[in-house]
Amino acid sequence: MASSIIILHQSEIVRKGLASMVSTLWKKEIIQIADLNQFPDRDFCRKCNLLVFAETSLADEVLDLAENSNIETVLITANNQSTSGELESLRCVNLYSDISLLKGIVDDFIKNEPESTAGENDLTQREKEILRLVAMGYSNKEIADSLFISIHTVITHRKNITGKLGIKSISGLTVYAIINRLIDPAQIDLEKFI
Amino acid sequence: MKLFAAEDKLSRVVTDNYHLLPVINRFGIRLGFGDATIGEICSERNIPVSFFLVIINAFHHPDYFPKSEFLKFSPKLIVDYLRHTHQYYLSWVVPKMERQLENLVESSEANAEDLKLIILFFRKYKSELLYHIKDEEDSVFPYVLRVTSAFEDGVPLTREDYGKSIETYEKEHSDVDEKMTDLKNLVIKFLKADYNDNLCNDFLITLFRFERDLIDHARIEDKILVPMIARIEKMLKNGQ
Numbered sequence: 001m002a003s004s005i006i007i008l009h010q011s012e013i014v015r016k017g018l019a020s021m022v023s024t025l026w027k028k029e030i031i032q033i034a035d036l037n038q039f040p041d042r043d044f045c046r047k048c049n050l051l052v053f054a055e056t057s058l059a060d061e062v063l064d065l066a067e068n069s070n071i072e073t074v075l076i077t078a079n080n081q082s083t084s085g086e087l088e089s090l091r092c093v094n095l096y097s098d099i100s101l102l103k104g105i106v107d108d109f110i111k112n113e114p115e116s117t118a119g120e121n122d123l124t125q126r127e128k129e130i131l132r133l134v135a136m137g138y139s140n141k142e143i144a145d146s147l148f149i150s151i152h153t154v155i156t157h158r159k160n161i162t163g164k165l166g167i168k169s170i171s172g173l174t175v176y177a178i179i180n181r182l183i184d185p186a187q188i189d190l191e192k193f194i
Numbered sequence: 195m196k197l198f199a200a201e202d203k204l205s206r207v208v209t210d211n212y213h214l215l216p217v218i219n220r221f222g223i224r225l226g227f228g229d230a231t232i233g234e235i236c237s238e239r240n241i242p243v244s245f246f247l248v249i250i251n252a253f254h255h256p257d258y259f260p261k262s263e264f265l266k267f268s269p270k271l272i273v274d275y276l277r278h279t280h281q282y283y284l285s286w287v288v289p290k291m292e293r294q295l296e297n298l299v300e301s302s303e304a305n306a307e308d309l310k311l312i313i314l315f316f317r318k319y320k321s322e323l324l325y326h327i328k329d330e331e332d333s334v335f336p337y338v339l340r341v342t343s344a345f346e347d348g349v350p351l352t353r354e355d356y357g358k359s360i361e362t363y364e365k366e367h368s369d370v371d372e373k374m375t376d377l378k379n380l381v382i383k384f385l386k387a388d389y390n391d392n393l394c395n396d397f398l399i400t401l402f403r404f405e406r407d408l409i410d411h412a413r414i415e416d417k418i419l420v421p422m423i424a425r426i427e428k429m430l431k432n433g434q
């Protein structure tokens with residue numbers, strides 16, 4: 001699942017300033033928008049993990065959108081502005097906040113990202129299982145038999161794995177599997193497989 | 195696409211593309227050529243200028259394919275050039291890459307296990323590459339030279355050679371290329387160990403250079419040498 005940070009504020013100075021601070025903490029996408037019309041549609045929101053920094057006056061609408069999706073909202077408040085009602089429970093940053101407050105927020109967001117985005121290029125569980133067997137030196141036929149699937153399906157999975165990782169050779173896949181702790185190097189004879 | 199021509203100064207070739215330096219060295223040409231042109235330097239050294247131009251242009255322009263230059267020079271020259279290239283790989287580039295990789299592993303205080311795996315993988319790659327080169331040196335090139343002698347000097351081919359064909363002879367480059375790509379992706383995309391960035395970059399830069407050089411090398415084998423010999427085989431079989 002992809003993750004993005006959205007900054008929603010009418011003021012360009014606030015948007016750009018906040019974005020430049022956040023970009024030191026967050027290497028993925030930062031979307032800057034001035035009003036709700038530019039907000040990604042519900043479909044996109046459901047498919048993504050979003051952290052939205054929203055101007056307080058627009059927060060109600062964002063909370064509406066946030067229902068049933070993975071949107072976490074942080075308010076951008078004016079100095080000393082207090083919040084009430086539903087907004088009270090939300091975290092806030094204001095124009096005088098320093099980087100450490102932002103870092104806390106972004107770090108929490110990163111921590112809560114689904115595990116699959118942690119650099120494994122979104123291999124599915126099935127693909128990981130097959131990769132593990134390939135790396136341990138099993139043939140397509142053996143893999144098909146042990147997982148009760150057809151050889152054709154194994155080949156399709158292998159194509160997808162190679163496409164996602166950019167690694168084709170069996171020894172290359174073995175190195176990948178060990179680096180990513182999919183297999184324990186003690187399980188295989190390294191000299192033979194690599 | 196502006197090709198290098200005989201009237202161009204060799205110094206300009208080097209300043210245009212310094213990656214051509216080792217290519218020029220393979221012809222026995224060293225620096226210090228002043229303002230001499232390609233034509234002048236080649237004739238001084240008895241290098242057919244058309245051959246020299248094909249080689250440097252093919253390296254400089256990856257899309258350049260010299261159809262019209264075919265058979266203007268002997269396949270022996272190509273073999274000579276390719277052997278020098280192999281020598282350069284074996285005695286210089288491959289050891290350099292291995293040394294850089296070892297330095298990289300040493301730079302990591304903790305968690306060098308992942309890096310050691312990369313070394314193991316590199317050695318696997320290296321042994322396949324060396325095997326490929328040895329096969330060319332020991333069997334492909336000698337066959338090419340025998341066919342060329344039959345064509346140029348009328349030395350008759352043995353019956354055994356007569357039944358062979360260059361196209362089945364030269365092994366594919368895909369396996370070796372594949373491991374090179376894997377190695378690159380493993381380091382760039384997936385290596386998480388703690389290591390010295392500069393040493394890692396040095397290694398990768400050498401790897402990228404070598405990849406580019408190998409692509410050029412394989413193109414000369416597959417697109418120039420093999421078709422040339424195939425054509426000679428056909429002419430010999432037609433009794434010309």
Ligand SMILES: [Fe+2]
Binds near residue numbers: 276280330411415
């Ligand atoms: Fe070669």
Ligand SMILES: [Fe+2]
Binds near residue numbers: 326330412415
């Ligand atoms: Fe080759």
